[in-house]
Amino acid sequence: MLEIKHTLCPSCSVGCGLNVIINNGEIVGTFPYKRHPVNAGKNCLNGRNSIDCYQNKFEKAFVSKSEVDVEKAIEEVSKELNSADSSDVTLICSGSNDIEEIKAIKEFGESKNYNIAFYADNLKDFADVASYDEVAGADKVFVIGDLLYENPLIGRRIVHAKQNGAKIYALGKTENSVTFNIADETSNSSVQEFLDNNKGNIDDSSVIVFNYVDSQDDLDKIEALNCKCLPVFSKSNSKGTLGIMEAKSSDEMIELLENTKVLLVFNDDIAAELDFDFARISKIISFAPCSNKTTEISDIVVPIKTWLEKDGSFVNAMGETQMFAAAVESDVLSEIEIIEKLNG
Ligand code: SF4
Numbered sequence: 001m002l003e004i005k006h007t008l009c010p011s012c013s014v015g016c017g018l019n020v021i022i023n024n025g026e027i028v029g030t031f032p033y034k035r036h037p038v039n040a041g042k043n044c045l046n047g048r049n050s051i052d053c054y055q056n057k058f059e060k061a062f063v064s065k066s067e068v069d070v071e072k073a074i075e076e077v078s079k080e081l082n083s084a085d086s087s088d089v090t091l092i093c094s095g096s097n098d099i100e101e102i103k104a105i106k107e108f109g110e111s112k113n114y115n116i117a118f119y120a121d122n123l124k125d126f127a128d129v130a131s132y133d134e135v136a137g138a139d140k141v142f143v144i145g146d147l148l149y150e151n152p153l154i155g156r157r158i159v160h161a162k163q164n165g166a167k168i169y170a171l172g173k174t175e176n177s178v179t180f181n182i183a184d185e186t187s188n189s190s191v192q193e194f195l196d197n198n199k200g201n202i203d204d205s206s207v208i209v210f211n212y213v214d215s216q217d218d219l220d221k222i223e224a225l226n227c228k229c230l231p232v233f234s235k236s237n238s239k240g241t242l243g244i245m246e247a248k249s250s251d252e253m254i255e256l257l258e259n260t261k262v263l264l265v266f267n268d269d270i271a272a273e274l275d276f277d278f279a280r281i282s283k284i285i286s287f288a289p290c291s292n293k294t295t296e297i298s299d300i301v302v303p304i305k306t307w308l309e310k311d312g313s314f315v316n317a318m319g320e321t322q323m324f325a326a327a328v329e330s331d332v333l334s335e336i337e338i339i340e341k342l343n344g
Pocket residue numbers: 009010011012013014015016039042043044045046047048150151152153154
């Protein structure tokens with residue numbers, strides 16, 4: 001029997017709606033969610049491919065690369081934690097976790113005196129961010145990063161701004177930035193130079209939309225400007241996680257990892273994001289729905305539910321809380337259930 005269910009795209013912080021097609025209880029494809037206010041039926045390739053993780057989800061747990069039952073793997077995790085000094089243990093949580101999971105991970109870490117770290121693309125939270133409509137209605141849009149390619153449903157608002165007569169100033173890491181195609185002025189400079197060069201031009205009719213900075217100083221510079229801004233994260237709930245805990249910069253993350261002996265990674269792919277020699281860490285334990293660079297180097301991997309198999313909520317880049325419901329049933333453990341077992 002074919003069914004279509006509404007959910008949210010988990011592949012960046014824009015918060016687009018996504019429909020999934022279910023055939024006899026299995027998710028087989030995606031379908032436009034026409035009435036969703038964020039994306040009105042459009043999804044980018046990353047969004048359409050977001051079900052890959054569900055379709056390639058782990059069926060088993062792994063200890064030292066050998067398949068084991070989930071209960072056995074959780075027992076091994078408990079042994080590692082019980083034999084470690086709490087100051088040597090670091091938990092990494094992720095913008096891929098929903099609000100309830102972040103709260104549970106934080107509570108677990110604090111109760112055990114573990115280090116807790118959250119990495120949000122080297123970005124941070126801003127109290128007053130621009131809405132997507134404010135991007136589309138701005139007179140000038142300063143774009144840092146290839147938003148049209150990497151976060152296309154925000155890119156669409158930048159195109160709308162251009163159609164409404166706005167001037168677009170784009171900074172990209174390469175000459176091939178897709179965003180450059182609609183920009184009035186383009187630059188491949190550093191973020192600092194871009195902000196300094198445009199300082200006299202940025203006013204309260206401007207919006208800065210960005211998905212990277214070169215340093216934490218750039219974030220302070222953006223915050224000090226007389227205009228609204230919109231940081232766009234690579235993960236669906238980074239903004240929601242920032243409401244619960246502060247993000248660390250890449251330098252702070254590396255300093256913490258240098259002093260970590262047991263690393264627990266909750267639904268994150270930190271090995272893909274940081275330039276760090278993870279072989280320095282004695283034990284890496286991943287709780288993940290499917291394979292990534294971090295699970296490949298992990299000593300223990302415990303499967304968790306994909307977002308399609310659970311209820312939850314994400315907070316999108318402009319700060320709206322969005323609820324989602326399980327599209328299919330699953331008897332895989334959630335992260336909250338795993339934490340309860342570790343606490344037990
Ligand atoms: S822009 Fe982001 S949230 Fe929207 S479909 Fe693409 S990856 Fe998903």
